[in-house]
Amino acid sequence: AQSVTQLDSHVSVSEGTPVLLRCNYSSSYSPSLFWYVQHPNKGLQLLLKYTSAATLVKGINGFEAEFKKSETSFHLTKPSAHMSDAAEYFCVVIFTGGGNKLTFGTGTQLKVEL
């Protein structure tokens, strides 16, 4: 069965320290992978995308993610967290044979402390 799993429901970091949000997928084929971010009272926004080009993908606001086929992972990272990064982050997958249907993970709430 095809699925996407976000391993942490909540992550808390100090401002200026690295961010790591984990995402694993289960699929027989290489899917298309995305990260979306949802700030309070704002709509979901595409952060970055992997569609079978370079495995290290850079997104907006200094975020990047690396596609690792051997580990079936697509973790989101940022070298230095900023207060404005506090939001909910969703790992999103388009599975092969699913048309263009987005399948969302359950989300990771990122908290950034001073």
Place this chain on the structure above:
Amino acid sequence: EAGVAQSPRYKIIEKRQSVAFWCNPISGHATLYWYQQILGQGPKLLIQFQNNGVVDDSQLPKDRFSAERLKGVDSTLKIQPAKLEDSAVYLCASSTTTVSYEQYFGPGTRLTVT
């Protein structure tokens, strides 16, 4: 560029009542989506329109939910009668036909069924 508009932002109703949500997508976006986001979960696609035709409504509870997109622009989603488990945020999104993984989301309508 104006974003995806949704109204109302909040709605409280009693079970067995009916409710309707409205969405106006980004101008020129042919594809429109309605998602249901239950607290603690990722958004789940309810229905996808391409212009004014339905592309995917496989996860729409058709005994109580209905949606239409007359004239291929704005759309309404209706629930009749509402159940307690329908309490959720209802998100509308739109995209171009060619880049459908990059969806632009509205702020959502938070529905509480008591």
